[in-house]
Amino acid sequence: MTDIGTSRPAAQAFELVLDKGESRVAEFEVRARSPLQKLQHFLHANPTAVPAIVLLLGVAAFGFTVGPRFLSMFNLSLIIQQVTIIGVIGAAQTLIVITAGIDLSVGAIMVLCSVIMGKLAVTMGLPAPIALLVGVGAGAGCGVLNGTLVTRLKLPPFIVTLGTWSIFFALNLWYSASETLRSQEVAKIAPLLQALGTPVNVLGARFTYGSFFMLGLVALIWFVLNRTAFGRHLYAVGDDPDAARLAGIRTDRILFSVYVIAGVICALGAWALIGRIGSISPQAGQTANLDSITAVVVGGASLFGGRGSIIGTLIGALIVGVFRNGLALSDVDVLWQEFAVGWLIIIAVALDQWIRKVSA
Amino acid sequence: MNAGPNVPGTVPLLQARGLNKRYGRVTALDHADFDLYQGEILAVIGDNGAGKSSLIRALSGALVPDAGEIKLAGKPVAFRSPLDAQAAGIETVYQTLALSPSLSIADNMFLGRELRRPGALGTFCRMLDRKAMQRIAREKLTELGLMTVQSINQRVETLSGGQRQGVAVARAAAFGSRVVIMDEPTAALGVKESRRVLDLILDVRARGVSVVLISHNMPHVFEIADRIHIHRLGRRLTVIDPKAYTMSDAVAFMTGARAPIDVAA
Numbered sequence: 001m002t003d004i005g006t007s008r009p010a011a012q013a014f015e016l017v018l019d020k021g022e023s024r025v026a027e028f029e030v031r032a033r034s035p036l037q038k039l040q041h042f043l044h045a046n047p048t049a050v051p052a053i054v055l056l057l058g059v060a061a062f063g064f065t066v067g068p069r070f071l072s073m074f075n076l077s078l079i080i081q082q083v084t085i086i087g088v089i090g091a092a093q094t095l096i097v098i099t100a101g102i103d104l105s106v107g108a109i110m111v112l113c114s115v116i117m118g119k120l121a122v123t124m125g126l127p128a129p130i131a132l133l134v135g136v137g138a139g140a141g142c143g144v145l146n147g148t149l150v151t152r153l154k155l156p157p158f159i160v161t162l163g164t165w166s167i168f169f170a171l172n173l174w175y176s177a178s179e180t181l182r183s184q185e186v187a188k189i190a191p192l193l194q195a196l197g198t199p200v201n202v203l204g205a206r207f208t209y210g211s212f213f214m215l216g217l218v219a220l221i222w223f224v225l226n227r228t229a230f231g232r233h234l235y236a237v238g239d240d241p242d243a244a245r246l247a248g249i250r251t252d253r254i255l256f257s258v259y260v261i262a263g264v265i266c267a268l269g270a271w272a273l274i275g276r277i278g279s280i281s282p283q284a285g286q287t288a289n290l291d292s293i294t295a296v297v298v299g300g301a302s303l304f305g306g307r308g309s310i311i312g313t314l315i316g317a318l319i320v321g322v323f324r325n326g327l328a329l330s331d332v333d334v335l336w337q338e339f340a341v342g343w344l345i346i347i348a349v350a351l352d353q354w355i356r357k358v359s360a
Numbered sequence: 361m362n363a364g365p366n367v368p369g370t371v372p373l374l375q376a377r378g379l380n381k382r383y384g385r386v387t388a389l390d391h392a393d394f395d396l397y398q399g400e401i402l403a404v405i406g407d408n409g410a411g412k413s414s415l416i417r418a419l420s421g422a423l424v425p426d427a428g429e430i431k432l433a434g435k436p437v438a439f440r441s442p443l444d445a446q447a448a449g450i451e452t453v454y455q456t457l458a459l460s461p462s463l464s465i466a467d468n469m470f471l472g473r474e475l476r477r478p479g480a481l482g483t484f485c486r487m488l489d490r491k492a493m494q495r496i497a498r499e500k501l502t503e504l505g506l507m508t509v510q511s512i513n514q515r516v517e518t519l520s521g522g523q524r525q526g527v528a529v530a531r532a533a534a535f536g537s538r539v540v541i542m543d544e545p546t547a548a549l550g551v552k553e554s555r556r557v558l559d560l561i562l563d564v565r566a567r568g569v570s571v572v573l574i575s576h577n578m579p580h581v582f583e584i585a586d587r588i589h590i591h592r593l594g595r596r597l598t599v600i601d602p603k604a605y606t607m608s609d610a611v612a613f614m615t616g617a618r619a620p621i622d623v624a625a
Binding site: 012014015030045061179223228230232233235236239240242243244245247248250268307343 | 361446456471
């Protein structure tokens with residue numbers, strides 16, 4: 001084989017006419033699209049556009065109907081405070097949903113961790129930083145259990161976390177003996193646990209450290225998802241796990257670590273939860289599970305995996321917060337707030353299905 | 361058949377002996393043998409269900425055989441995952457392409473071997489060097505000449521089937537340092553695009569890299585292959601020299617219409 005690469009074999013006879021044909025190869029043709037198709041393509045390329053538009057419309061609508069009571073800096077910053085917990089737990093949920101999983105145990109992990117932090121620091125008198133660390137460790141441990149069941153036993157995440165939801169919640173009731181630690185007690189013995197509830201006033205707006213903590217967490221996760229290999233691999237695993245494996249990604253390792261990371265974020269959410277409500281109750285944060293999924297879905301992530309963004313989830317949480325707050329200020333009964341949130345979810349998923357059908 | 365006229369070297373670069381793989385009652389590989397020499401293009405042909413893909417998956421680490429031995433440059437290797445094979449310099453274009461539709465072209469090219477920023481940003485923040493990856497991805501695709509891409513950051517799901525195949529082929533050709541395995545690399549391509557891929561295969565060989573080509577396109581196989589491995593019923597039936605046999609001979613062997621005279625050991 002001395003002539004390697006020096007000569008090209010003669011082309012097939014049927015290819016000889018190619019010279020006379022078009023010389024372009026597989027170019028992108030720009031087809032005329034209807035306005036609706038253009039919109040579909042735009043939304044497909046910019047998954048956070050829908051939630052961002054809905055959020056702006058929501059703020060405008062309530063600003064118009066409710067007026068300055070809604071649009072005041074104080075009220076708008078209150079909404080951010082109100083969505084702190086959902087934002088943090090939703091961040092954990094986003095990572096899981098991107099891998100085409102779902103974590104129904106996030107709320108239970110959060111409550112369990114808050115109870116552990118409180119019991120250790122307040123009842124047993126351990127230094128608060130140690131109690132915090134143990135709480136975060138417990139969150140990681142919960143994630144290890146979820147991740148092991150999903151990657152080793154290959155059980156569907158929905159079933160695994162449905163089971164661990166009950167398990168973690170039962171452990172939480174047992175460990176707390178169903179008792180609530182009062183806010184004053186916590187403030188006296190372990191004020192560090194309430195640190196994220198510390199208010200900060202900026203130009204009439206009232207934030208808490210928890211709000212900034214949530215925004216910082218969102219920024220960090222945005223970086224990880226978009227600027228690190230781990231983030232890219234999360235999308236690849238959610239998109240098509242077989243393809244990701246063949247491309248050389250250790251899919252099990254990615255999946256396992258995402259459940260552990262979610263557990264740690266939930267434990268940090270527990271810290272924010274104590275700051276938000278002051279007391280430590282085994283019955284707190286009951287709605288966090290479904291609210292986090294709502295925020296993720298309304299934020300434009302796909303439950304089928306591979307699509308979703310952390311900014312979308314933050315906006316999704318804000319949309320739910322704006323609707324709840326706006327409807328409350330309009331003196332609408334709580335049950336109609338739930339009614340509205342329910343429709344939000346369905347419309348969000350219907351939109352996602354429509355956007356996914358975009359023609360290539 | 362250990363040293364035919366077209367065998368470029370004497371020690372096979374990639375060798376398999378007695379590979380076995382069963383799925384329940386189905387035998388995908390039945391004591392399959394395989395020899396690939398340095399710098400050659402080996403075509404693997406066989407009827408549907410002959411076990412070509414299983415053989416290729418075993419060589420690329422995507423399938424762990426029940427029994428048998430694989431040697432790379434004379435040394436036994438045990439690939440537990442595609443990552444192991446990639447680390448050994450073996451790249452594969454799978455029939456399914458193994459691309460992530462929601463990631464960009466550049467992301468897909470570097471999936472699993474991303475480049476990090478130099479300095480602290482890369483070491484401690486593990487930040488990706490997106491500029492470098494986009495630049496290299498663009499170069500590789502342009503080299504291949506397979507397509508004019510509007511943006512290297514386009515999501516793969518917005519590409520046509522042929523363009524996707526181009527991305528997968530470019531990825532394997534760019535990273536394969538010893539062996540590039542291509543499972544039906546021109547299946548989704550038109551006449552002109554197929555010709556580009558054949559040229560690329562010759563370029564890869566010119567770099568001294570061995571190529572395994574699985575294809576149903578007999579004219580292409582006979583045009584560029586140095587040797588043709590005929591797979592039948594889960595094992596290697598024979599290896600033929602494309603200059604000494606005709607396409608109808610090969611088809612007769614692979615379908616069992618005729619038995620080869622010099623059956624491989």
